[in-house]
Amino acid sequence: MAAIVxxxxxxxxxxxxxEHLVPVYVWELPVRLSHWGIVAAVTVLTWTGLYMxxxxxxxxxxxxxxxxxVRFIHELAGFELIGALMVRIYWFFAGNHxxxxxQFLPLTQRxxxxxxxxxxxxxxxxxxxxxQIGHNTLAGLTYIVVYFLIACECITGLVLFATVEGSPxxxxxxxxxxxxxxxxxxxxxxFLFLFFLMAFFIHHVYSAVLVAMxxxxxxxxxxxxxxxxxxxxxxxxxxxIASLEPQQLFSKRKIHRTRxxxx
Amino acid sequence: xxxxESILDTCRRRGISRRRFMEFCGTxxxxxxxxxxxxxTIAKALGQQRKPVMVWLEFQDxxxxxxxxxxxxxxxxxxxxxxxxxxEYHETIMAGYGKHAEAALKRVVDEEKGKYLVxxxxxxxxxxxxxxxxxxxxxxxxxxxxxxxxxxxxxxxGACAWDGGLVRSNPNPTGAVGLHEAxxxxxxVNLPGCPHNPxxxxxxxxxxxxxxxxxxxDPENRPLFAYGQLIHDQCERRAxxxxxxxxxxxxxxxxxxxxxxxKMGCKGPxxxxxCPTVRWNNSTSWPVKAGHGCIACASSRxxxxxxxxxxxxxxxxxxxxxxxxxxxxxxxxxxxxxxxxAHAVGHVVRDHFHPGEDEVAAKEAPKTEKPTxxxx
Ligand code: HEM
Ligand code: SF4
Numbered sequence: 001m002a003a004i005v006x007x008x009x010x011x012x013x014x015x016x017x018x019e020h021l022v023p024v025y026v027w028e029l030p031v032r033l034s035h036w037g038i039v040a041a042v043t044v045l046t047w048t049g050l051y052m053x054x055x056x057x058x059x060x061x062x063x064x065x066x067x068x069x070v071r072f073i074h075e076l077a078g079f080e081l082i083g084a085l086m087v088r089i090y091w092f093f094a095g096n097h098x099x100x101x102x103q104f105l106p107l108t109q110r111x112x113x114x115x116x117x118x119x120x121x122x123x124x125x126x127x128x129x130x131x132q133i134g135h136n137t138l139a140g141l142t143y144i145v146v147y148f149l150i151a152c153e154c155i156t157g158l159v160l161f162a163t164v165e166g167s168p169x170x171x172x173x174x175x176x177x178x179x180x181x182x183x184x185x186x187x188x189x190x191f192l193f194l195f196f197l198m199a200f201f202i203h204h205v206y207s208a209v210l211v212a213m214x215x216x217x218x219x220x221x222x223x224x225x226x227x228x229x230x231x232x233x234x235x236x237x238x239x240x241i242a243s244l245e246p247q248q249l250f251s252k253r254k255i256h257r258t259r260x261x262x263x
Numbered sequence: 264x265x266x267x268e269s270i271l272d273t274c275r276r277r278g279i280s281r282r283r284f285m286e287f288c289g290t291x292x293x294x295x296x297x298x299x300x301x302x303x304t305i306a307k308a309l310g311q312q313r314k315p316v317m318v319w320l321e322f323q324d325x326x327x328x329x330x331x332x333x334x335x336x337x338x339x340x341x342x343x344x345x346x347x348x349x350x351e352y353h354e355t356i357m358a359g360y361g362k363h364a365e366a367a368l369k370r371v372v373d374e375e376k377g378k379y380l381v382x383x384x385x386x387x388x389x390x391x392x393x394x395x396x397x398x399x400x401x402x403x404x405x406x407x408x409x410x411x412x413x414x415x416x417x418x419x420x421g422a423c424a425w426d427g428g429l430v431r432s433n434p435n436p437t438g439a440v441g442l443h444e445a446x447x448x449x450x451x452v453n454l455p456g457c458p459h460n461p462x463x464x465x466x467x468x469x470x471x472x473x474x475x476x477x478x479x480x481d482p483e484n485r486p487l488f489a490y491g492q493l494i495h496d497q498c499e500r501r502a503x504x505x506x507x508x509x510x511x512x513x514x515x516x517x518x519x520x521x522x523x524x525x526k527m528g529c530k531g532p533x534x535x536x537x538c539p540t541v542r543w544n545n546s547t548s549w550p551v552k553a554g555h556g557c558i559a560c561a562s563s564r565x566x567x568x569x570x571x572x573x574x575x576x577x578x579x580x581x582x583x584x585x586x587x588x589x590x591x592x593x594x595x596x597x598x599x600x601x602x603x604x605a606h607a608v609g610h611v612v613r614d615h616f617h618p619g620e621d622e623v624a625a626k627e628a629p630k631t632e633k634p635t636x637x638x639x
Contacts, residue, residue: 053575054589055526058517059507066507124609127619163493163533179482182568183533188576188588195592199599206603210610 021229024133026098027222030091035223037084038150041077042197045153048074049194078157085150098134104144110237111137122207129211131234139207146200149193156190159183270344270472271310279340284309287340294466294541295478296488308473315472316379318371319353320410322403323396323430323439324385328421329355331458339545341465351379354398365399372413380468381414383407386423386430387445390438407446416450416477417442418467420459422560428457432566443484452477453484457560462541463489483563489541494531494557497539500524518554528573529556536561 027035048070051057059066092101106112110132117130118138130136135143159177162170178186212219222228268276274284288305292298321329332342333356352368359367371379385403388395393402411417419442422428426441443451454464467486470478478486495501503509504523511517511526523529534557542549551557559569568577579588 055507055509057507058509058511060517064506064508066505068505122606124613164496179563182563184530184568184577187533188579191576192579192588192592195596198592199596202596202600202603206607210607 020232022232022235023227024230024235025226026096026133026228027226028091028096028099029226030087031095031099032223032226034084034088034091037080038088041081041084042150042201044077045074045081046194046198048077049191053191075161078154078161081150082154082158085147085154088147103134104137104140106137106141111140114138115141129214131231131237133228133230133234133238142200142204146197149196149200153190153193153197156186156193159186160190268314269310269312270314270340271306273314274340284340290462291466291469294462294488294537295470301473305469305473309469312472315415316351316371316375317382318351318368318379318410319382319384320406321354322383322385322387322407322424323437324421324423325429326355326384327458328384328424329353332461332464339461341461344465344468368410372410376413378415379413380471381411381417382464383411383417383419383424383442384421386427386439386441388430388437388439389445390436395437395439404445407442411442411446411449411451414449416452416471418452418454418464419443420454420464422455422457422565425453425455426563429566431564450477451484452480452486454489455485455561455563456536456538457565460489460538460541460543462546463537485535489537490535490561492535492537494534494536494538494551494559497537498531498551499539500551521554524551524554524556525575527556528571528575530559530562530565530569530572531557533569534559534562 051070052067052074055067057066091099097103106115114130114132114137117126118136120126121129122138134140155174155177158170159174160183162174163178163183208220218225218227218229271284285302285306288309289299289302291305292301295301319329351371352364354364357364357367385396387393387403387407389404393404396403398406419425423430423439424442426444427435427439428441430437430439431441441453443449443453452467454460454467456463463486466488467478470476478488481487481490495504498504500521500523503521504525508520508522509517509526510522510524513527525532529551531551538549538557538561539551542552556572558572559565562569570577574587576588578584578586579591582591
């Protein structure tokens with residue numbers, strides 16, 4: 001990689017003391033790509049889906065193809081979403097420490113502490129969010145729900161697609177589903193989950209901005225650049241818990257090591 | 264009692280011209296999606312084949328399928344195929360009654376074992392040992408087991424015989440089920456629809472008479488020629504759907520112009536049937552052509568799953584009958600948005616009245632530097 005674009009470490013103000021912040025390459029390319037792939041797809045799918053459910057614009061003129069076009073865009077974006085989700089699922093098992101599935105569950109004691117602390121943080125019982133390099137565990141649990149919702153949208157979408165597109169392969173994989181759950185319930189689920197994803201979107205953007213503002217750790221930038229800025233203490237703790245070597249923490253990629261590990 | 268007549272003989276006897284007979288054979292070939300040349304094959308078979316014996320059983324039904332077959336302005340050949348085949352036993356139209364009628368049924372079952380055809384109309388109750396439908400002192404289940412069990416093939420006509428239909432719809436007090444659930448393992452063709460379309464039923468019989476086998480079936484034993492395609496894909500209003508022209512209220516401009524009925528709750532996009540091509544009443548019309556949305560009467564459990572008939576999607580269970588998925592969805596979104604806004608306000612208020620060390624420091628210290636981007 002020729003040039004790595006990264007934000008400079010933000011300086012904390014004097015009262016807390018000059019903390020030593022280390023840039024850590026947290027979000028690898030597949031994580032960022034699938035993240036933005038999902039954002040783009042879900043945005044398009046939400047608007048086209050709302051129109052397909054309730055065509056709010058009427059085109060009385062001749063030679064129109066509005067619903068046809070909207071449906072076509074919806075189906076294209078649908079397959080893009082499926083692709084992005086598959087990349088992410090693969091990376092649950094092949095990615096770096098922070099991309100793996102274990103990061104999303106309260107498995108270690110530290111993760112459970114994080115869960116409690118984040119709950120206290122959001123309910124104003126604590127001023128600071130829990131210091132963690134990857135996801136905090138409360139967010140991790142939310143993302144599990146969100147990935148589940150997206151997976152459900154993909155599967156129900158494919159079932160609907162199989163009813164309009166008679167591909168034998170697709171029918172083999174999803175054709176049995178409407179015989180178990182009626183196609184109208186599939187449609188209803190496909191429609192209802194749209195709103196759950198929309199609600200998540202509101203919450204997600206808000207909490208990301210909130211944490212970024214409180215922490216001033218380039219949280220928002222991290223999903224573009226991949227880097228987060230973490231203090232020594234957190235790094236030490238995370239290394240200990242995960243019994244990782246420093247090299248593992250910083251992934252295989254070339255990164256800027258601003259810290260002397262043998263200190 | 265074995266019928267020596269062929270269908271062509273019956274037509275002749277009834278004064279139906281050869282021309283109309285050939286027309287009928289053409290319709291049958293078209294309905295079965297066979298090439299035109301098969302018209303001759305069908306005509307030959309219907310001229311030669313002795314008519315098999317057939318019985319028509321009615322269980323928990325409204326006789327609507329019988330009506331659908333009988334109530335045409337003049338007897339069509341479809342009627343003749345169905346009627347004359349059902350000579351031996353048909354509760355609604357046979358002359359005999361009581362003991363004699365039951366004896367006729369018994370004779371068919373005993374003497375024609377493995378050769379006769381059965382048409383079943385209506386659901387079969389299973390609750391309380393099936394007491395909710397008995398004929399001549401025997402339960403529907405008992406009769407169906409015996410009569411269908413000994414038949415060459417059974418044709419379940421209408422929604423009720425297929426999956427219980429209206430009788431089985433929630434809360435289903437009689438424990439009604441469709442025939443293939445009540446008597447599993449029989450050779451069955453399902454012809455759902457409320458009611459069945461007699462053209463399809465005649466086509467199944469014609470196929471059987473012509474080729475000696477039942478037509479190709481889908482996993483739910485419905486003939487592919489009739490249930491292989493979405494209504495939505497065959498509908499004459501489809502161009503309006505794709506264009507984005509929808510009826511918004513009954514009798515509005517779009518309705519008068521014949522636009523798509525999607526927003527009025529049309530279930531064409533989820534219903535498999537050949538209604539738009541075969542149509543009703545001598546192929547005069549069908550619901551969507553007449554200006555009413557499809558209610559998916561040929562799809563499974565349609566009273567429960569396809570209602571409300573005038574809305575696109577069913578209502579989620581557990582929220583009361585009037586609450587739509589959209590209302591629940593927008594409420595969730597509004598709730599989360601409101602909670603988020605409240606949280607943001609709470610944050611600002613707290614930091615103002617109970618500033619933490621951060622906020623104190625921020626006030627005293629010069630403004631913090633914004634992160635900048637540098638390229639290495
Ligand atoms: C976040 C993801 C998605 C959202 C929010 C979404 C939303 C919607 C909505 C609201 C409808 C209209 C349902 C109705 O009222 O009938 C719809 C229909 C449909 N969606 Fe999606 N969808 C998503 C993902 C997908 C995916 C991954 C596919 C797969 C290709 C897909 C394929 C379809 C198809 C084929 C239809 C039915 C089109 C029709 O029958 O006209 N969707 N979607
Ligand atoms: S009227 Fe119904 S079946 Fe016809 S195009 Fe519109 S939605 Fe589809």
